[in-house]
Structure formats: C-alpha cells, structure tokens
Amino acid sequence: MAQAVSVVEVSARIERAATLEELKDIRTEWVGKKGRLTEEMKILGKLSPDQRRTRGAELNQVREAILSALNAREEVLKDRAERQVLETERVDLTLPGREPISGLLHPLTRVRRRIEDIMLRMGYSLAYGPQIDSEWYNFEALNMPADHPARDMQDSFFVDVPGLVLRTHTSPVQIRSMQRHQGRLPVKITAPGLAYRRDDDATHVPVFQQVEGLVVDRNISLGNLLGTLKMLIHELLGENVGTRFRPSYFPFTEPSVEMDVACAACGGDGCRVCKDTGWVEVLGSGVVHPTVLKSGGFNPDEVSGFAFGLGIDRIAMRLFGLDDLRLLYQNDLRYLARFQSGQGGSLS
Numbered sequence: 008m009a010q011a012v013s014v015v016e017v018s019a020r021i022e023r024a025a026t027l028e029e030l031k032d033i034r035t036e037w038v039g040k041k042g043r044l045t046e047e048m049k050i051l052g053k054l055s056p057d058q059r060r061t062r063g064a065e066l067n068q069v070r071e072a073i074l075s076a077l078n079a080r081e082e083v084l085k086d087r088a089e090r091q092v093l094e095t096e097r098v099d100l101t102l103p104g105r106e107p108i109s110g111l112l113h114p115l116t117r118v119r120r121r122i123e124d125i126m127l128r129m130g131y132s133l134a135y136g137p138q139i140d141s142e143w144y145n146f147e148a149l150n151m152p153a154d155h156p157a158r159d160m161q162d163s164f165f166v167d168v169p170g171l172v173l174r175t176h177t178s179p180v181q182i183r184s185m186q187r188h189q190g191r192l193p194v195k196i197t198a199p200g201l202a203y204r205r206d207d208d209a210t211h212v213p214v215f216q217q218v219e220g221l222v223v224d225r226n227i228s229l230g231n232l233l234g235t236l237k238m239l240i241h242e243l244l245g246e247n248v249g250t251r252f253r254p255s256y257f258p259f260t261e262p263s264v265e266m267d268v269a270c271a272a273c274g275g276d277g278c279r280v281c282k283d284t285g286w287v288e289v290l291g292s293g294v295v296h297p298t299v300l301k302s303g304g305f306n307p308d309e310v311s312g313f314a315f316g317l318g319i320d321r322i323a324m325r326l327f328g329l330d331d332l333r334l335l336y337q338n339d340l341r342y343l344a345r346f347q348s349g350q351g352g353s354l355s
C-alpha cells in the first residue's frame with residue numbers, strides 16, 4: 008500500500024472545512040478523478056485476486072465514509088450560507104422611505120393650459136401652424152405689405168431660405184385656419200404657440216408664447232369681441248379685476264382695441280410697474296380687417312370677425328407677480344421650484 012488512508016484524519020479535515028470551496032478541494036484531493044483514493048483504486052488490478060478483494064472492500068468502505076462525511080458537511084455549510092444571506096439581505100421595514108423627486112409643469116405651460124381650458128369652454132378649437140412660416144402668411148396676408156411700417160416694428164428673425172421667417176406672432180395661424188375652413192362658417196379657433204422677435208429686456212424675450220383667438224361668422228361685431236375678452240380675462244385673473252379698452256392700431260384689425268387690466272402692484276393708484284397710469288396692457292385685438300378675411304378665402308361683404316392675441320408670458324408675470332420675465336426662460340430649477348410650493352404665486 009503506497010499510502011495509508013486514515014478515515015479519521017480525512018473526516019477531521021472535512022469537519023473543519025469552513026467554506027464550500029474548502030470542501031470542494033478536499034473532495035477533489037480524495038475522490039476526484041485524480042484523487043488519492045481514486046489512484047489507489049486504479050492500482051487494484053495489479054494485485055492478486057485475494058488481495059484485490061480485501062483491499063477493494065477496504066477502499067470502498069473508506070470511499071463511502073469520506074463521501075458521506077463530505078455530503079453531510081456540505082449540507083451544514085450550505086445551510087449556514089443561506090442563513091447568512093437571509094441575515095444580510097433582510098429588508099428593514101422600519102427604515103424611512105426615499106422621497107421621490109416629483110416634477111412640475113413649467114409655470115408658462117400651466118398658464119397656457121389654463122388659457123386653453125377657458126377658450127375650449129367657450130367653444131373654440133385649438134389650431135396650430137408652423138413656427139417657420141412664409142413672409143406671406145406672417146405679413147402680407149395679415150395686411151402688412153413689404154413696405155408697411157409695422158414690419159419695422161417687429162424686427163424679425165429671417166432664415167437662410169428667402170421668403171421664410173420665424174413667425175413674429177401666432178397670427179399666421181388665423182390665415183391658415185380660415186383657408187382650412189374653405190368658406191365654411193363659423194371659424195372659431197384659438198392658437199397657442201411660440202413666436203420670435205428681436206427683443207430682449209425684462210418684459211420681452213426673443214422667444215415668447217402667444218395665444219391667438221379668431222372668430223369669423225356672419226354679423227360678428229366689436230361688441231362680441233369686448234364681451235368675449237372680458238369673460239376671458241375675468242376667468243383668468245379673477246372676477247373683480249378692473250378692465251378697460253383703448254382704441255389702438257394694428258394692421259390686421261379695423262377698428263383695433265387694446266385691453267388693459269388694473270395694475271396688480273398698486274391696485275390702480277399708479278406705480279413704477281404701470282408707469283403711474285394704474286393700468287397694464289394685456290392684449291391687442293380688433294375687428295378683422297377685410298384684407299385678412301380675403302387672405303383666408305372669405306368675402307368681407309358677407310362675413311365679419313374678430314381676433315385677439317395675448318402674451319402668455321405677460322399673463323404669467325401677472326399671475327405669479329414677477330418683474331423679470333427672463334427668469335422663466337433660464338430654466339434654473341431652484342427658481343422654477345418656487346412655483347411648486349406656491350411661493351412664486353398661486354395657480355392651480
């Protein structure tokens with residue numbers, strides 16, 4: 008016998024094995040393909056039949072003993088490992104939860120939706136148009152020919168393609184909506200969207216949001232316009248807000264009217280915000296100019312209409328009590344988050 012096999016010695020090692028890896032090593036060393044016991048069994052063939060029988064029986068007993076010791080120990084170690092996993096991965100239900108960061112809609116989006124909501128309730132449909140539009144839709148169709156002085160008032164962003172411009176107002180949507188109706192009445196649309204002008208100061212930004220309203224039907228009058236605007240502004244800013252109308256001039260309306268609301272900062276007494284007038288302009292409007300109706304495919308002798316446009320940004324400044332519009336466009340979350348808790352003004 009080249010090597011005596013001590014079952015007691017091996018069993019002791021197995022008992023001491025602290026990990027499954029260690030146990031695996033012992034298994035390989037003794038009963039693996041090249042294990043010590045396996046090697047012993049290989050040389051059985053060289054023995055005489057008698058010796059072989061005795062030695063074979065001996066070795067088998069040892070092998071059985073080692074295997075059963077290995078299996079028993081493996082059970083114990085596996086059980087221990089499992090319990091350890093359960094211990095370390097236990098969920099502590101008493102830990103405080105992680106508060107999810109809840110987002111909020113941008114203040115301007117909330118104001119836009121509120122205006123849309125009021126308009127929809129008054130029976131208007133939403134209408135949209137391209138932000139890069141032709142000069143025809145943006146100017147000519149709206150009664151602003153190439154040499155019209157109003158085209159200087161609105162210093163525009165032109166694009167590389169001749170004849171195209173970043174729309175300076177949402178009014179081109181009026182023309183597109185009328186055309187889409189192909190003479191069918193009534194046209195009653197509201198067009199929210201972005202517009203672009205070369206402006207940049209505390210109350211003007213180069214990209215701003217407008218909402219447009221247009222009604223075309225038979226016998227539409229200035230009275231219909233004034234009633235509609237009063238309702239819109241009262242829904243938006245409150246029943247009790249003071250309003251007034253002033254005659255004005257726009258190329259696309261005749262007559263043209265601007266609407267003012269009582270200054271929120273001073274309540275009408277006069278202050279820096281309202282330039283001591285007690286009033287703040289909120290929108291421009293008027294009875295649709297015959298040329299505009301014609302551009303939209305309607306006969307001004309048969310139908311009439313009114314139109315108005317207001318800056319969502321201006322309404323937001325009013326609702327939130329802001330004095331610098333540009334802050335709303337810088338998208339600084341620390342600033343915008345104020346509008347969640349209501350610190351920046353109230354708007355549900």
Ligand SMILES: [Zn+2]
Pocket residue numbers: 270271272273274275276277278279280281282283285286
């Ligand atoms: Zn004031």
